[in-house]
Amino acid sequence: MKRSTVASRYGGVFVLAAIIAILPLFLANSFYFDVAINSGIAAIVCVGLNLLIGYAGQISLGHAGFFALGAYSSAILTDNYGWPPVASLIMGLLAVATLAFLIARPILRLRGHYLAMATLGMGIIISIVLNQEVNLTGGPDGMPVSAFSALGWEANSDLTWYWIVGGSLITTVWLALNLIDSAVGRALRAVHGSEVAAQVAGIDTTRYKILIFVVSGIMAAYAGSLFAHYTGFLTPSEAGFFRSIEFVTMVVLGGMASVFGSVIGAVILTALPQFLTVFHDYEHVMFGLIMMLTMIFMPKGLLPSLRNWINKRPL
Amino acid sequence: MSSEFLQFLISGITVGAIYALVGLGFSIIYNASHVINFAQGEFVMLGGMGTVFIASAGVPLPVAMAGAVLLAVLIGIGLQKLAIERARDASVVTIIIITIGASIFLRGLAGIIWDRDFHSLPAFSGEQPIHVAGAVIVPQGLWILGVTMAVAVALFVFFNRTMIGKAMLGTAHNPLAAKLVGINTSNILILSFALAAALGAIGGILIAPMAPTHYQVGVMLGLKGFSAAIVGGLGSGPGAMVGGLLVGVTEAMAAGYISSNYKDVVAFVLILLVLFFMPAGLFGKRSSERV
Numbered sequence A: 001m002k003r004s005t006v007a008s009r010y011g012g013v014f015v016l017a018a019i020i021a022i023l024p025l026f027l028a029n030s031f032y033f034d035v036a037i038n039s040g041i042a043a044i045v046c047v048g049l050n051l052l053i054g055y056a057g058q059i060s061l062g063h064a065g066f067f068a069l070g071a072y073s074s075a076i077l078t079d080n081y082g083w084p085p086v087a088s089l090i091m092g093l094l095a096v097a098t099l100a101f102l103i104a105r106p107i108l109r110l111r112g113h114y115l116a117m118a119t120l121g122m123g124i125i126i127s128i129v130l131n132q133e134v135n136l137t138g139g140p141d142g143m144p145v146s147a148f149s150a151l152g153w154e155a156n157s158d159l160t161w162y163w164i165v166g167g168s169l170i171t172t173v174w175l176a177l178n179l180i181d182s183a184v185g186r187a188l189r190a191v192h193g194s195e196v197a198a199q200v201a202g203i204d205t206t207r208y209k210i211l212i213f214v215v216s217g218i219m220a221a222y223a224g225s226l227f228a229h230y231t232g233f234l235t236p237s238e239a240g241f242f243r244s245i246e247f248v249t250m251v252v253l254g255g256m257a258s259v260f261g262s263v264i265g266a267v268i269l270t271a272l273p274q275f276l277t278v279f280h281d282y283e284h285v286m287f288g289l290i291m292m293l294t295m296i297f298m299p300k301g302l303l304p305s306l307r308n309w310i311n312k313r314p315l
Numbered sequence B: 001m002s003s004e005f006l007q008f009l010i011s012g013i014t015v016g017a018i019y020a021l022v023g024l025g026f027s028i029i030y031n032a033s034h035v036i037n038f039a040q041g042e043f044v045m046l047g048g049m050g051t052v053f054i055a056s057a058g059v060p061l062p063v064a065m066a067g068a069v070l071l072a073v074l075i076g077i078g079l080q081k082l083a084i085e086r087a088r089d090a091s092v093v094t095i096i097i098i099t100i101g102a103s104i105f106l107r108g109l110a111g112i113i114w115d116r117d118f119h120s121l122p123a124f125s126g127e128q129p130i131h132v133a134g135a136v137i138v139p140q141g142l143w144i145l146g147v148t149m150a151v152a153v154a155l156f157v158f159f160n161r162t163m164i165g166k167a168m169l170g171t172a173h174n175p176l177a178a179k180l181v182g183i184n185t186s187n188i189l190i191l192s193f194a195l196a197a198a199l200g201a202i203g204g205i206l207i208a209p210m211a212p213t214h215y216q217v218g219v220m221l222g223l224k225g226f227s228a229a230i231v232g233g234l235g236s237g238p239g240a241m242v243g244g245l246l247v248g249v250t251e252a253m254a255a256g257y258i259s260s261n262y263k264d265v266v267a268f269v270l271i272l273l274v275l276f277f278m279p280a281g282l283f284g285k286r287s288s289e290r291v
Helices: A002-026 A030-055 A061-078 A086-108 A112-132 A158-180 A183-193 A195-200 A205-231 A241-254 A259-275 A277-281 A282-296 A302-312 B003-033 B040-055 B061-087 B093-114 B141-159 B163-173 B175-180 B185-207 B217-232 B237-258 B262-278
Strands: A148-150 A154-156 B130-132 B133-136
Touching: A002 A030, A002 A158, A002 A259, A030 A061, A030 A158, A030 A183, A030 A205, A030 A241, A030 A259, A061 A086, A061 A205, A061 A241, A086 A112, A086 A148, A086 A205, A086 B133, A112 B040, A112 B093, A112 B217, A112 B262, A148 A205, A158 A183, A158 A259, A183 A195, A183 A205, A195 A205, A195 A302, A241 A259, A241 A282, A241 A302, A241 B093, A241 B185, A259 A277, A259 A282, A259 A302, A277 A302, A277 B133, A282 B061, A282 B093, B003 B040, B003 B133, B003 B141, B003 B163, B003 B237, B040 B061, B040 B093, B040 B185, B040 B217, B061 B093, B061 B185, B093 B217, B133 B141, B141 B163, B141 B185, B141 B237, B163 B175, B163 B185, B175 B185, B185 B217, B217 B237, B217 B262, B237 B262
Parallel strands: none
Antiparallel strands: A148 A154, B130 B133
16 A cells, blocks of 8 residues: 555656656757746646645636746846846745745635635736836846856756756656645645635644645746746746736646646647647637636546546456 | 815726726626636626727617627626536636636637727717816716716616516525525526626726727726725625725825826735735625535
């Protein structure tokens, strides 16, 4: 029993690591690398967001706000104040963690619709501030970000970025799986089932919800920081409402409460607009349709539904 | 009272009336189905953009307006029948995701079928401003206030004096009991989506001469209508009206006295404050979760 859970927990990580290790052989040019790297960055956000949506049952429509705060912290501290990128990254994570912690207690007291709206409002406030503080962020025109460097070494090739993002993704997935399989994870599932029942059973539900909100915020901020240095240019649209919706759609499509589903959802929805012009031109319509159709016809999402189908099939 | 203050108050009440209309839509749907329809803002967009494009085909303006309201109503009913009803027993998060999906789907569709430019409607009765104690009111502002009041009175009569209105209230209070006394609750749900869509579209038409309409105009107006509903207490009709005016006036004052750059932040700060300190809103009932 114990062995099988360990195997199923880390088996997936090994498969993911193997795919990430082999993939560069098939990435023909820098366009494919770009898609892979952006997929990985989105996947890191989605794994974190899924901890909140899928496991704690709390929706956030403002995660792009955390993503953008991470990105802009790195950009502003590195380029405006001359901080080393690593220090800026850590500072950004601390800032987002603090912010998430401060707003989590009042926000997470709210349920369902209220929480969705409160996080949406938070995201929009962040996006308005980024647009308005032109001196700091360059406003709607955006700002350039210098390359990521540490101890005289600089990340400048596609392959370097690929390994940085790939390694980060594997670590994030591993952390998420461990978190889910801990006392925290079980408490969260209890919260998802029935918050009142969890409270009655002696679980400090607010504490766990705050913890997971902060953790998922940090993951988004970390991904944002990587994104800033990788693309080298930031605009406030990274904090926009549609960006938050993209992340939620990826989680929903891949499967709520499925860590690997989030990775798959992120890869599919990052890659599709790059390869299908139809998808790119009709982005809003497509994302809207995917959200509605997935929720109506396949509410568990892609990966869990696939797993069910395989398990049910007569051998 | 300085004329400046009066001016801010007037413009606040004018936009506030629109937020109130949108907020009423949220409350009606919430009462009937306990769903927050995140696509409510798109009905506002459909009202404004619909009128512009139906009128551009050479149809007289009043007919185009009626056409746009009808279009919004049909889409509202479609949303209920095709999406919400199919996921009736799903969790709150699922329904939120469906209505958000519907919202960006409609927005995207409007951007493709119509266009992505800004459009204005002509004011209903001229642009000649009216001077009152040093402040000005544009005639369109009076239209907005007048229509909103008329709608509020009509809704009051509808919910208190007509059989269908009372059936809707009954369904809101207790769907099972409503079914037992012979109310067709699934028709009530359709009706509430139709009504909410019509209210949103009317708001969108009224504001189009003052603030240009655009395929993405629904995002902000929807969110502010939601603030109105929340501030007043979700599910309360008078609450949504008062909430709308409160959001509108606070926003206008903040824009006038503090900074117009941060005007849009006001509604959200207000939502967050109300949610944190008064989760039931001004007029809402306190509720506890059933286990």
